[in-house]
Amino acid sequence: xxxxxxxxxxxxxxxxxxxxxxxxxxxxxxxxxxxxxxxxxxxxxxxxxxxxxxxxxxxxxxxxxxxxxxxxxxxxxxxxxxxxxxxxxxxxxxxxxxxxxxxxxxxxxxxxxxxxxxxxxxxxxxxxxxxxxxxxxxxxxxxxxxxxxxxxxxxxxxxxxxxxxxxxxxxxxxxxxxxxxxxxxxxxxxxxxxxxxxxxxxxxxx
Amino acid sequence: xxxxxxxxxxxxxxxxxxxxxxxxxxxxxxxxxxxxxxxxxxxxxxxxxxxxxxxxxxxxxxxxxxxxxxxxxxxxxxxxxxxxxxxxxxxxxxxxxxxxxxxxxxxxxxxxxxxxxxxxxxxxxxxxxxxxxxxxxxxxxxxxxxxxxxxxxxxxxxxxxxxxxxxxxxxxxxxxxxxxxxxxxxxxxxxxxxxxxxxxxxxxxxxxxxxxxxxxxxxxxxxxxxxxxxxxxxxxxxxxxxxxxxxxxxxxxxxxxxxxxxxxxxxxxxxxxxxxxxxxxxxxxxxxxxxxxxxxxxxxxxxxxxxxxxxxxxxxxxxxxxxxxxxxxxxxxxxxxxxxxxxxxxxxxxxxxxxxxxxxxxxxxxxxxxxxxxxxxxxxxxxxxxxxxxxxxxxxxxxxxxxxxxxxxxxxxxxxxxxxxxxxxxxxxxxxxxxxxxxxxxxxxxxxxxxxxxxxxxxxxxxxxxxxxxxxxxxxxxxxxxxxxxxxxxxxxxxxxxxxxxxxxxxxxxxxxxxxxxxxxxxxxxxxxxxxxxxxxxxxxxxxxxxxxxxxxxxxxxxx
Numbered sequence: 001x002x003x004x005x006x007x008x009x010x011x012x013x014x015x016x017x018x019x020x021x022x023x024x025x026x027x028x029x030x031x032x033x034x035x036x037x038x039x040x041x042x043x044x045x046x047x048x049x050x051x052x053x054x055x056x057x058x059x060x061x062x063x064x065x066x067x068x069x070x071x072x073x074x075x076x077x078x079x080x081x082x083x084x085x086x087x088x089x090x091x092x093x094x095x096x097x098x099x100x101x102x103x104x105x106x107x108x109x110x111x112x113x114x115x116x117x118x119x120x121x122x123x124x125x126x127x128x129x130x131x132x133x134x135x136x137x138x139x140x141x142x143x144x145x146x147x148x149x150x151x152x153x154x155x156x157x158x159x160x161x162x163x164x165x166x167x168x169x170x171x172x173x174x175x176x177x178x179x180x181x182x183x184x185x186x187x188x189x190x191x192x193x194x195x196x197x198x199x200x201x202x203x204x205x206x
Numbered sequence: 207x208x209x210x211x212x213x214x215x216x217x218x219x220x221x222x223x224x225x226x227x228x229x230x231x232x233x234x235x236x237x238x239x240x241x242x243x244x245x246x247x248x249x250x251x252x253x254x255x256x257x258x259x260x261x262x263x264x265x266x267x268x269x270x271x272x273x274x275x276x277x278x279x280x281x282x283x284x285x286x287x288x289x290x291x292x293x294x295x296x297x298x299x300x301x302x303x304x305x306x307x308x309x310x311x312x313x314x315x316x317x318x319x320x321x322x323x324x325x326x327x328x329x330x331x332x333x334x335x336x337x338x339x340x341x342x343x344x345x346x347x348x349x350x351x352x353x354x355x356x357x358x359x360x361x362x363x364x365x366x367x368x369x370x371x372x373x374x375x376x377x378x379x380x381x382x383x384x385x386x387x388x389x390x391x392x393x394x395x396x397x398x399x400x401x402x403x404x405x406x407x408x409x410x411x412x413x414x415x416x417x418x419x420x421x422x423x424x425x426x427x428x429x430x431x432x433x434x435x436x437x438x439x440x441x442x443x444x445x446x447x448x449x450x451x452x453x454x455x456x457x458x459x460x461x462x463x464x465x466x467x468x469x470x471x472x473x474x475x476x477x478x479x480x481x482x483x484x485x486x487x488x489x490x491x492x493x494x495x496x497x498x499x500x501x502x503x504x505x506x507x508x509x510x511x512x513x514x515x516x517x518x519x520x521x522x523x524x525x526x527x528x529x530x531x532x533x534x535x536x537x538x539x540x541x542x543x544x545x546x547x548x549x550x551x552x553x554x555x556x557x558x559x560x561x562x563x564x565x566x567x568x569x570x571x572x573x574x575x576x577x578x579x580x581x582x583x584x585x586x587x588x589x590x591x592x593x594x595x596x597x598x599x600x601x602x603x604x605x606x607x608x609x610x611x612x613x614x615x616x617x618x619x620x621x622x623x624x625x626x627x628x629x630x631x632x633x634x635x636x637x638x639x640x641x642x643x644x645x646x647x648x649x650x651x652x653x654x655x656x657x658x659x660x661x662x663x664x665x666x667x668x669x670x671x672x673x674x675x676x677x678x679x680x681x682x683x684x685x686x687x688x689x690x691x692x693x694x695x696x697x698x699x700x701x702x703x704x705x706x707x708x709x710x711x712x713x714x715x716x717x718x719x720x721x722x723x724x725x726x727x728x729x730x731x732x733x734x735x736x737x738x739x740x741x742x743x744x745x746x747x748x749x750x751x752x753x754x755x756x757x758x759x760x761x762x763x764x765x766x
Contacts, residue, residue, distance in 0.1 A: 037395060042429065
């Protein structure tokens with residue numbers, strides 16, 4: 001291999017000129033990229049739990065604990081509809097913010113929060129009516145693990161939404177950019193998609 | 207092909223010696239990636255010493271066939287904690303530390319993408335280290351179920367306390383996982399988004415490629431271990447039935463969760479060491495890295511294949527025959543990209559002007575031992591051999607050739623190679639060479655005898671054994687103590703040279719790469735102005751008396 005040396009004087013001069021342009025990195029774009037990477041990674045936790053659920057469901061002889069017939073589907077289905085709809089509401093909230101319609105944003109954003117909170121309430125009601133516990137065999141453990149871990153994510157989403165709502169009340173906060181709002185919204189869609197899989201896995205495939 | 211890499215004459219003309227970072231800086235919540243890198247390295251080295259002391263106790267126990275040095279439960283705790291500390295508190299954090307130090311410098315970035323997240327991720331390491339160490343003082347002692355914590359053994363709780371050794375072990379591993387995920391997000395974002403202008407993916411040093419591939423494994427493998435650890439923690443603390451066969455659970459499922467991450471974790475550890483080799487061989491052979499692009503892409507290929515090999519840890523766990531064959535083949539396939547790397551390094555060294563400095567010796571020693579580890583690895587991937595030597599010292603010998611012979615030796619190569627850059631001082635070559643020969647001889651004396659022991663049938667994790675195994679065990683223990691001693695010249699060397707070593711020039715090895723263009727140690731901001739990269743890395747040439755950047759320095763001087 002020949003060695004070569006080199007850069008010519010012209011090349012050097014050229015690079016001296018290009019480097020004077022200060023190279024800046026877009027902080028918000030970095031943050032969004034990092035957040036997407038984080039969500040991809042987190043989806044693996046859910047996928048692991050789902051894989052575990054499928055293995056247990058297909059190999060455990062006494063799948064349901066004694067005295068348990070199955071799960072009631074009606075209430076969770078209503079809850080599902082509410083959570084999935086809230087994903088559309090949050091999309092329009094974000095759209096309102098992009099159009100600098102602050103009150104529209106706050107209204108739609110609060111609606112999402114209310115829907116998310118209702119979902120949590122519905123789940124709490126369901127939990128309190130069930131006749132098995134987390135120690136009722138593998139089924140009980142898996143059920144509470146999956147719904148509980150997902151519920152924790154919904155709760156986190158609502159808390160994030162509350163923070164973003166409070167921040168929107170300070171004038172000028174979202175004039176330059178709104179990474180927090182975008183990330184919260186993406187997180188909400190993520191939590192929704194996970195729930196849809198979870199709903200089919202636990203409630204439909206009984 | 208041009209051999210020059212970057213342009214930023216301003217840096218070359220002025221040396222920016224900022225006020226030195228004092229020792230107190232390392233005890234603060236610094237967001238500077240260089241400070242965090244050294245924090246990681248020093249912290250994990252302290253844990254390396256603790257893990258090493260436990261290893262000395264294990265080898266001390268095994269020097270005689272009788273279980274006479276420590277109690278059997280203490281012995282169980284010793285090998286469990288030795289494995290846990292060496293993996294979670296030495297190899298993982300030390301490699302993250304080195305990557306933290308080097309990656310932003312190598313890609314021409316001022317810092318990591320998320321400096322505060324980086325600092326938080328580091329400070330979790332001492333926290334979980336202390337949690338793990340605290341289990342030594344609990345009634346019942348630390349975890350005793352081995353570093354893999356298989357249930358139902360790990361679900362045994364003789365003391366009846368909720369807070370037991372196994373519980374703290376799981377908490378510590380969970381914190382370690384969170385810290386590693388933060389690190390993974392940070393590294394991947396930094397490498398994708400923060401490269402200097404002109405630094406395309408195929409102008410990144412092979413080390414950066416390796417770190418990138420390793421961190422992708424962290425992001426997509428680690429959550430599976432976290433899932434398994436959460437379920438095991440629930441079994442242990444509130445009595446769920448996931449992995450407890452007595453309650454209808456499935457203990458083998460834990461092995462799937464565990465190895466789905468923990469086998470790829472081996473590549474998380476070794477890929478950066480491959481990267482280190484790829485940096486060191488060209489510098490001390492004065493030749494470009496042979497097949498740079500293939501070496502770079504092979505890292506990503508190893509990361510990809512790593513997701514499909516985990517069942518080879520479970521050939522003896524009642525795995526169906528067809529599945530064993532699938533995973534045997536996929537495991538053997540890992541040797542393809544790995545072999546490509548080995549051939550590329552040999553071709554790089556071949557006919558080069560070798561300078562046998564301490565880093566080069568460590569890299570060569572590491573490469574030799576890696577080749578040996580690779581061969582025994584292929585043997586183990588084959589089902590019949592694996593069934594024969596399953597749970598014997600053959601396996602222990604194999605992975606210690608990987609984890610000490612390759613990873614730890616590679617880390618020492620990196621420490622010596624980048625020591626002048628990190629500290630602004632030169633290390634003592636004589637002490638470095640003493641360290642190398644002690645550890646090279648010690649490693650082989652310690653771990654080579656484990657292979658015949660394993661083939662003869664000596665089981666691992668036992669504190670007493672049949673006297674027919676005594677001969678090889680005595681040799682292994684002597685080697686182990688030699689290996690323990692080899693750390694002393696290293697500590698002396700590092701502390702001594704850092705305090706009063708000779709002042710290092712900015713580029714003592716005449717290496718090419720952005721990190722060598724800044725002052726030693728680098729200023730807080732790394733680069734006065736972000737450099738513009740204009741060609742591939744590794745432009746070393748046979749007839750070239752000077753490295754590219756020195757030449758550019760002259761050119762730049764002419765310009766002014």
